[in-house]
Amino acid sequence: xxxxxxxxxxxxxxxxxxxxxxxxxxxxxxxxxxxxxxxxxxxxxxxxxxxxxxxxxxxxxxxxxxxxxxxxxxxxxxxxxxxxxxxxxxxxxxxxxxxxxxxxxxxxxxxxxxxxxxxxxxxxxxxxxxxxxxxxxxxxxxxxxxxxxxxxxxxxxxxxxxxxxxxxxxxxxxxxxxxxxxxxxxxxxxxxxxxxx
Amino acid sequence: xxxxxxxxxxxxxxxxxxxxxxxxxxxxxxxxxxxxxxxxxxxxxxxxxxxxxxxxxxxxxxxxxxxxxxxxxxxxxxxxxxxxxxxxxxxxxxxxxxxxxxxxxxxxxxxxxxxxxxxxxxxxxxxxxxxxxxxxxxxxxxxxxxxxxxxxxxxxxxxxxxxxxxxxxxxxxxxxxxxxxxxxxxxxxxxxxxxxx
Numbered sequence: 001x002x003x004x005x006x007x008x009x010x011x012x013x014x015x016x017x018x019x020x021x022x023x024x025x026x027x028x029x030x031x032x033x034x035x036x037x038x039x040x041x042x043x044x045x046x047x048x049x050x051x052x053x054x055x056x057x058x059x060x061x062x063x064x065x066x067x068x069x070x071x072x073x074x075x076x077x078x079x080x081x082x083x084x085x086x087x088x089x090x091x092x093x094x095x096x097x098x099x100x101x102x103x104x105x106x107x108x109x110x111x112x113x114x115x116x117x118x119x120x121x122x123x124x125x126x127x128x129x130x131x132x133x134x135x136x137x138x139x140x141x142x143x144x145x146x147x148x149x150x151x152x153x154x155x156x157x158x159x160x161x162x163x164x165x166x167x168x169x170x171x172x173x174x175x176x177x178x179x180x181x182x183x184x185x186x187x188x189x190x191x192x193x194x195x196x197x
Numbered sequence: 198x199x200x201x202x203x204x205x206x207x208x209x210x211x212x213x214x215x216x217x218x219x220x221x222x223x224x225x226x227x228x229x230x231x232x233x234x235x236x237x238x239x240x241x242x243x244x245x246x247x248x249x250x251x252x253x254x255x256x257x258x259x260x261x262x263x264x265x266x267x268x269x270x271x272x273x274x275x276x277x278x279x280x281x282x283x284x285x286x287x288x289x290x291x292x293x294x295x296x297x298x299x300x301x302x303x304x305x306x307x308x309x310x311x312x313x314x315x316x317x318x319x320x321x322x323x324x325x326x327x328x329x330x331x332x333x334x335x336x337x338x339x340x341x342x343x344x345x346x347x348x349x350x351x352x353x354x355x356x357x358x359x360x361x362x363x364x365x366x367x368x369x370x371x372x373x374x375x376x377x378x379x380x381x382x383x384x385x386x387x388x389x390x391x392x393x394x
Contacts, residue, residue, distance in 0.1 A: 050255070073384075
């Protein structure tokens with residue numbers, strides 16, 4: 001069994017959302033699984049000394065337009081988020097807590113968070129929103145409420161792992177030691193997996 | 198006849214080199230021509246307040262690896278440049294001068310510069326190197342020597358145009374008012390051209 005593909009992302013990243021709609025099927029076609037690892041991109045950027053790309057007006061304008069166009073290109077539903085950037089630490093903590101206690105529901109929860117943020121224009125920084133999304137994914141209310149605290153050290157570990165793995169943006173894929181940054185690297189990731197070892 | 202595709206690039210950008218090997222054929226398949234416009238990316242970045250991506254160690258490491266891997270992915274010859282970054286103002290001035298006086302030779306010169314820098318590890322910041330490359334493209338030696346001065350205002354115009362067109366990196370394609378940044382946006386550029394108007 002080949003190693004899993006590690007999928008680092010921030011829940012506030014539209015490009016991560018686009019990639020999330022494809023990565024499991026891509027991995028599966030090569031007999032691989034995917035380790036979903038939500039992180040806090042700002043914390044990784046801060047550790048590396050990288051300025052957030054949305055800070056510069058001309059790049060922010062480009063990216064906002066490119067996000068909407070890329071959604072069309074990927075053929076996924078998309079409405080510009082109500083807030084961007086916003087805090088994703090509660091969503092990420094909850095993901096990691098679910099991943100430990102009910103791993104079979106974790107990816108469904110992540111996909112539910114993406115849809116809430118990028119299609120339904122919900123504010124995924126709010127704990128009550130996240131509780132409702134967890135319920136949609138079949139997570140018990142008490143477990144979800146607790147997960148937003150219990151997941152804290154797990155998220156800290158994931159962020160430390162992302163820094164060690166030299167993550168430079170979201171989404172970032174690590175496979176057999178090779179890093180691929182961006183939803184636009186999916187064709188190259190496929191090409192890499194197809195190459196004879 | 199539909200409008201041409203404007204192709205902004207810096208001669209020191211490997212991703213521009215990869216895109217340069219494809220853009221003319223892509224445009225032609227949609228009945229379009231390509232306006233090649235070398236610029237000085239640092240000058241555009243400075244005007245927009247963008248930090249050069251290679252300034253941060255972790256991103257520089259990622260990009261250097263990604264450049265070599267992307268060359269394989271695009272199926273083009275590539276050897277890591279002897280110097281990176283380096284000054285491309287003489288190459289760009291000469292391109293613009295040739296483009297005015299002998300337009301039919303300009304793209305051949307640009308492709309020669311890319312090959313010299315990204316395959317032959319030549320130092321394209323040097324005027325004697327550029328004179329030899331111009332000769333390879335059939336440009337008279339005196340005209341080439343003069344072009345490195347005469348092209349100055351033309352390059353300044355191109356840089357001002359890039360700033361006005363909100364260029365955010367190299368390569369950058371502008372088609373029917375839509376901007377596409379990166380060699381990895383070529384599939385999306387094709388998709389855009391295929392869409393019914």
